[in-house]
Amino acid sequence: MDYLNRLAETFLDWKAIAEVLPAMFSVGLPNTLVLAIVSGIIGCVAGMVLALMGISRNPVARWAARVYTDVFRGLPAVLTILVIGLGFGPIFRELTGVTSPYPMGIAALSLMSSAYIGEIFRSGIQSVDKGQLEAARALGFGYGPSLRMVVVPQGIRRVLPALVNQFIALIKESSLVFTLGLLASERELFQIGQDAAARSGNLSGYVAAAVFYLAMTVPLTHLVNWIDARLRTGRPQKMEPDEAAAVVGKGAHS
Amino acid sequence: MSKFTSGSLEAKNVHLAFGHNKVLRGIDLSVPAGTTASVIGPSGSGKSTLLRVMNRLIEPDAGDILLDGKSVLKENPDELRRRIGMVFQQFNLFPHKSVGENVAFALRKLRKLPKEQAREEALSQLDLVGLKHKADVRPATLSGGQQQRVAIARALAMKPEVMFFDEATSALDPELVKGVLALMADLAKGGMTMVVVTHEMGFSRNVSDTVTFMDGGVVVESGPPGQVFENPRTERLQGFLSDVL
Numbered sequence: 001m002d003y004l005n006r007l008a009e010t011f012l013d014w015k016a017i018a019e020v021l022p023a024m025f026s027v028g029l030p031n032t033l034v035l036a037i038v039s040g041i042i043g044c045v046a047g048m049v050l051a052l053m054g055i056s057r058n059p060v061a062r063w064a065a066r067v068y069t070d071v072f073r074g075l076p077a078v079l080t081i082l083v084i085g086l087g088f089g090p091i092f093r094e095l096t097g098v099t100s101p102y103p104m105g106i107a108a109l110s111l112m113s114s115a116y117i118g119e120i121f122r123s124g125i126q127s128v129d130k131g132q133l134e135a136a137r138a139l140g141f142g143y144g145p146s147l148r149m150v151v152v153p154q155g156i157r158r159v160l161p162a163l164v165n166q167f168i169a170l171i172k173e174s175s176l177v178f179t180l181g182l183l184a185s186e187r188e189l190f191q192i193g194q195d196a197a198a199r200s201g202n203l204s205g206y207v208a209a210a211v212f213y214l215a216m217t218v219p220l221t222h223l224v225n226w227i228d229a230r231l232r233t234g235r236p237q238k239m240e241p242d243e244a245a246a247v248v249g250k251g252a253h254s
Numbered sequence: 255m256s257k258f259t260s261g262s263l264e265a266k267n268v269h270l271a272f273g274h275n276k277v278l279r280g281i282d283l284s285v286p287a288g289t290t291a292s293v294i295g296p297s298g299s300g301k302s303t304l305l306r307v308m309n310r311l312i313e314p315d316a317g318d319i320l321l322d323g324k325s326v327l328k329e330n331p332d333e334l335r336r337r338i339g340m341v342f343q344q345f346n347l348f349p350h351k352s353v354g355e356n357v358a359f360a361l362r363k364l365r366k367l368p369k370e371q372a373r374e375e376a377l378s379q380l381d382l383v384g385l386k387h388k389a390d391v392r393p394a395t396l397s398g399g400q401q402q403r404v405a406i407a408r409a410l411a412m413k414p415e416v417m418f419f420d421e422a423t424s425a426l427d428p429e430l431v432k433g434v435l436a437l438m439a440d441l442a443k444g445g446m447t448m449v450v451v452t453h454e455m456g457f458s459r460n461v462s463d464t465v466t467f468m469d470g471g472v473v474v475e476s477g478p479p480g481q482v483f484e485n486p487r488t489e490r491l492q493g494f495l496s497d498v499l
Contacts (some may be wrong), residue, residue: 018439028484040282053368098491114370129344129346131342131344131346132348134311134342134346135342135346135347135348135405136348137311137332137335137342138309138311138339138340138342138409139334139335139336139359139360139364139408139409139412140332140333140335140360140364140412141332141360142332145363149359151361154349155347157279157350172297
């Protein structure tokens, strides 16, 4: 029982958790959401540009997108955040007078997520049947408008689950911004948990942060599954009579 | 079926190669306004490619293409394709848009019709192919034959001067082929200029004004259906006909 008590004190110090909750709600949660949502939006825009470069007929554009994607997908998140934040932070401060490490954190997260999102978009766009592009062009749409109005909308629809997964990853990776050193009002969930843990001498602050992360990521995970299932079965499948019979047949045999 | 403002179409000595693969080797095809030319031949003979070269989905290496007597190679290819409707083997309807929106889409975006007017126009085109009542469903809920009729309505909505059919019935279940062929025959009777790449020898024989037999990227024989089907002169055409008939 001694061990159990010690574990409970370490992780579930209710007093410590209660103390940290207000800061989590008023400071940590908004900051984490701002980091994840802003870099998610920038990542989507930049990712779309990368995807279009990746499928472009211009080899220089394709090559540039390839190199960018390989670099930012290949680096550990913490390294990118530190290098961007510490490297470009001082210049950014001098130019704008903004001392917050937030813009640099968002920039680093956006750089990474755009590399992933670009690949997601590219695979989605390339999965659209070539006949769609041909049909749009045969109607008289140019190559660009055909891509934009016919091919890309279909491609995006197919990769919605992967996009939501990417957003989940961003929520988690936003915690790494703590490495840039944050003021009290800039702290996101993880930093607040860490500070609380340091103060109380146990890990309950981390537990509180974990609950917040899970409260965001678990519903999103289920959203992914729901979208995924809907995309697969939402469209009524046209079944040939013998196909329907085959299904019945399989059921009868099993 | 209403009358169309059809144009004449002519391909002159068209050449096309993909790398070393010479797909078209000097094709001549003349389709006077209001007539139907069918193009037959074995797979890989270049029939479908010829259609795509004539509306410049693929640019020819050499030769000329005349629409209403004027070369189209120097014009804007996007504008050229608005004047030539095309129907595909796999329908290629836009699956994320309703049937009505499939037909209205180009009217809104290319002919810049206001939404209401484009919809009305689309509905009247759908009415012509007997599918007005399906305007608000997604294409995937329709049978193949219905989808192909929507694809024909989509092409006709742009008021083309020429219609291309690229094996339009090859992907259909046998019992659905008839309806689509009947619609195509109606268009031909209505005076639409049509180029029909097909494996339907009955259609080719009964509906078209000229039949062109292609093999290996060249026109082997062409003429009125009576001559081509009853008195094939070349061994290649004789062989092909005995295989398919």
